[in-house]
Amino acid sequence: MSKTIAGPEIERLIQLLARLPGLGPRSARRAALHLVKRREQLLQPLGVAMAEAAARVKVCANCGNIDTRDPCTVCTDPARDQSTVVVVEDVSDLWALERAKALNAAYHVLGGVLSPLDGVGPDDLTIRRLVERVAAGGVEELVIAVNATVEGQTTAHYITDQLADFDVKITRLAHGVPVGGELDYLDEGTLSAAMRSRTRF
Amino acid sequence: MSKTIAGPEIERLIQLLARLPGLGPRSARRAALHLVKRREQLLQPLGVAMAEAAARVKVCANCGNIDTRDPCTVCTDPARDQSTVVVVEDVSDLWALERAKALNAAYHVLGGVLSPLDGVGPDDLTIRRLVERVAAGGVEELVIAVNATVEGQTTAHYITDQLADFDVKITRLAHGVPVGGELDYLDEGTLSAAMRSRTRF
Numbered sequence: 001m002s003k004t005i006a007g008p009e010i011e012r013l014i015q016l017l018a019r020l021p022g023l024g025p026r027s028a029r030r031a032a033l034h035l036v037k038r039r040e041q042l043l044q045p046l047g048v049a050m051a052e053a054a055a056r057v058k059v060c061a062n063c064g065n066i067d068t069r070d071p072c073t074v075c076t077d078p079a080r081d082q083s084t085v086v087v088v089e090d091v092s093d094l095w096a097l098e099r100a101k102a103l104n105a106a107y108h109v110l111g112g113v114l115s116p117l118d119g120v121g122p123d124d125l126t127i128r129r130l131v132e133r134v135a136a137g138g139v140e141e142l143v144i145a146v147n148a149t150v151e152g153q154t155t156a157h158y159i160t161d162q163l164a165d166f167d168v169k170i171t172r173l174a175h176g177v178p179v180g181g182e183l184d185y186l187d188e189g190t191l192s193a194a195m196r197s198r199t200r201f
Numbered sequence: 202m203s204k205t206i207a208g209p210e211i212e213r214l215i216q217l218l219a220r221l222p223g224l225g226p227r228s229a230r231r232a233a234l235h236l237v238k239r240r241e242q243l244l245q246p247l248g249v250a251m252a253e254a255a256a257r258v259k260v261c262a263n264c265g266n267i268d269t270r271d272p273c274t275v276c277t278d279p280a281r282d283q284s285t286v287v288v289v290e291d292v293s294d295l296w297a298l299e300r301a302k303a304l305n306a307a308y309h310v311l312g313g314v315l316s317p318l319d320g321v322g323p324d325d326l327t328i329r330r331l332v333e334r335v336a337a338g339g340v341e342e343l344v345i346a347v348n349a350t351v352e353g354q355t356t357a358h359y360i361t362d363q364l365a366d367f368d369v370k371i372t373r374l375a376h377g378v379p380v381g382g383e384l385d386y387l388d389e390g391t392l393s394a395a396m397r398s399r400t401r402f
């Protein structure tokens with residue numbers, strides 16, 4: 001029981017900020033102080049930005065992306081190859097691939113991976129919607145870009161099974177040495193995969 | 202020039218979050234996504250909390266503390282020894298001392314330290330207000346709790362000079378080995394100070 005030093009409004013701000021990833025109780029306190037000291041320049045605009053985002057953000061019913069429009073900017077972009085769909089676990093993966101300009105294609109956000117231990121089954125993900133998208137036609141290639149974890153690979157196999165009856169090319173991201181990575185620090189699985197998939201110099 | 206992936210509202214949210222201490226561009230993006238995924242539980246409440254804090258936060262005209270009332274909770278607390286005033290550089294130092302329950306006293310927030318190189322002179326700090334507080338009477342001890350930096354010590358000396366004509370006891374925080382600290386990692390100045398101020402076991 002610590003009594004509040006700076007009023008309940010600021011304590012509440014600290015508590016909520018502490019729930020952001022990357023901020024703990026101590027850094028949330030520092031962030032709150034930073035904010036209240038910059039009331040006009042930062043605290044007010046951020047409050048408004050949050051209210052606006054809260055009011056306008058939607059989940060795209062087609063692909064699961066988060067945007068202020070539905071269908072989202074990616075799904076309605078005529079400059080994208082909508083016949084290629086990159087399947088990702090999370091919106092953060094979509095954003096990461098977009099930042100990397102990895103492929104100018106459409107996406108499908110699963111909303112997680114199959115994980116029986118955590119009680120996550122196929123119906124908790126958007127796999128049915130993915131099958132519908134493929135069944136509707138127009139999708140030629142599905143790039144499975146889930147994380148290289150056991151759950152990710154299980155999910156990838158499940159999706160492949162579900163789509164066995166459709167004429168769609170299913171690919172996955174290459175395994176290998178990360179660009180800039182040092183061999184000495186890589187695990188055996190990655191090194192073996194990189195060796196197996198070696199390419200001509 | 203990266204085009205926005207997720208609408209201008211979310212991009213603006215990311216930009217503002219990146220200005221918080223402890224969050225860089227990448228973690229701001231992660232925080233924004235965390236927020237928009239938890240719209241009801243976190244994004245909306247945080248927006249409201251920020252608007253409320255922005256509307257209600259004040260700087261205490263007496264001591265410089267940040268609070269939702271002026272004079273602040275600390276200045277009006279009858280259970281505190283208002284005759285002892287702890288002089289700190291910043292509100293964060295006040296909060297840190299309060300968390301440590303270091304002393305149940307009043308405070309005076311300077312708003313920085315004297316730093317000619319950065320163009321910070323006495324009039325940029327609340328030193329005049331501190332002299333007024335002492336001149337008004339009732340202050341018996343002034344604990345100078347500024348950082349142990351060159352600027353902090355210069356400021357401490359300047360304040361002591363300004364108060365030379367008043368009958369007020371001026372003290373400073375002890376130097377020594379931090380609790381839990383290892384001697385091997387401490388600088389010579391700290392070790393010498395700890396040795397000079399050694400106490401009976």
